[in-house]
Structures are given as structure tokens and as C-alpha cells.
Amino acid sequence: MSQFLIVYGTEYGQTEKIAMFMAEKIRARGHNVDIVYSRQAVRSPESLQKYDGILVGAPVYMRKYPSSLRKWVRFHARQLSNKPTAFFSVCLGILQNDDAVQKELRGIVEDFFTWSGWRPGRWVVFAGALRYSKYNWILKRIMRGIAKKAGSDTDISYDYEYTKWDQVLQFTLDFVSSVEHPSEARTSEYSSRTQTSPGHQ
Numbered sequence: 001m002s003q004f005l006i007v008y009g010t011e012y013g014q015t016e017k018i019a020m021f022m023a024e025k026i027r028a029r030g031h032n033v034d035i036v037y038s039r040q041a042v043r044s045p046e047s048l049q050k051y052d053g054i055l056v057g058a059p060v061y062m063r064k065y066p067s068s069l070r071k072w073v074r075f076h077a078r079q080l081s082n083k084p085t086a087f088f089s090v091c092l093g094i095l096q097n098d099d100a101v102q103k104e105l106r107g108i109v110e111d112f113f114t115w116s117g118w119r120p121g122r123w124v125v126f127a128g129a130l131r132y133s134k135y136n137w138i139l140k141r142i143m144r145g146i147a148k149k150a151g152s153d154t155d156i157s158y159d160y161e162y163t164k165w166d167q168v169l170q171f172t173l174d175f176v177s178s179v180e181h182p183s184e185a186r187t188s189e190y191s192s193r194t195q196t197s198p199g200h201q
Contacts, residue, residue: 002052009069038069053179077117127162
């Protein structure tokens with residue numbers, strides 16, 4: 001039995017939902033999981049010692065990740081670099097079949113790794129959701145405009161989820177396997193593509 005940690009940032013709840021899903025699947029494999037919201041995460045090198053594997057996740061917001069998550073990662077960069085780790089980014093832009101958008105998304109991830117001093121063993125971008133019901137009046141219009149440009153859902157009377165849960169499951173199980181069998185682990189990057197421009201998750 002291994003001990004896992006999931007630290008996540010979230011804006012409108014989709015990244016939290018993904019983190020909870022991951023925790024459920026890891027527990028189903030017989031392991032222990034602690035799941036912590038980045039604003040409540042302790043900044044202490046000793047706090048990571050007991051973990052065999054660490055997952056970090058965050059949504060793209062204004063082309064960056066939440067400040068609390070970024071600061072937590074930067075503080076723990078050395079400890080994270082010495083353990084099996086994985087990162088999942090949540091952004092609607094992964095759904096857009098546009099090379100310029102995909103390049104931008106990769107740049108956001110790479111800039112974060114460079115700034116924080118941490119590079120995980122594997123990372124992925126998952127599609128998130130359009131939470132029109134949670135946006136204020138101005139943000140509803142902004143997100144609807146982005147969705148319209150991308151050919152996505154624009155009826156602000158509803159919320160829309162685009163996360164591909166089979167991809168989340170596969171990424172999670174692959175990471176768990178890399179912790180269970182470290183000699184077989186390899187560094188990898190996933191790209192979970194399927195449909196609007198960088199959005200709020």
C-alpha cells in the first residue's frame with residue numbers, strides 16, 4: 001500500500017471534481033490518498049516526506065495557474081523533484097484543433113515548470129467545463145464569445161462539461177502503476193484533445 005497526495009487549485013470546481021475522481025480511483029487500487037486544496041496546503045518540506053507519489057492539478061486562469069498553487073509548488077520544488085510526480089492542467093483550449101492554441105497551452109505549462117523549478121515525470125491537459133451558472137454577468141459574455149468562436153456551446157442557461165473521464169482514469173492509473181513499479185516507469189507527456197480557448201475551470 002502506497003501513500004499518495006493530490007494538491008489542486010480550482011476556480012469554478014471542475015479541477016476539484018477531477019482531483020476527487022482521481023482520489024477515488026487511487027483508493028480503489030488499495031492505496032491511501034490525501035487530497036488538499038492549494039489554499040489550505042501546508043508549506044513545509046517535511047509535509048511531503050511520507051508520500052510515495054504526488055499529483056498536482058490546476059486550471060488555466062488568465063493564462064496562469066492559481067497563485068496559491070504556483071507558490072506551493074515553487075516552495076516544494078526540491079522535494080517534488082525527488083519523488084514520483086505528475087501534473088494535470090485543466091483548460092478548454094485543449095478542445096480546439098488549432099496549432100496556435102495548442103502551442104500556447106504548452107507554453108503556459110512550460111512557463112510554469114520553468115518558473116517553479118519543478119518538472120514532473122508526466123503531465124497532461126484535460127478539458128474542463130463551461131460553468132455559466134457560476135460566472136458573473138460580464139464573464140458569462142466573455143466565455144460565451146470564446147465558446148462561439150470555437151464552435152462550442154453558447155446557451156448560457158446551461159452548464160457544459162467536456163472532461164473525458166476515460167482519459168483522466170488512464171492518466172491516473174498509469175501514474176499509480178509508475179509508483180507501484182518504479183523500475184518500469186518512464187517520463188511521459190499526455191495530450192488529452194477533444195474540443196474552446198483557454199478558459200476558467
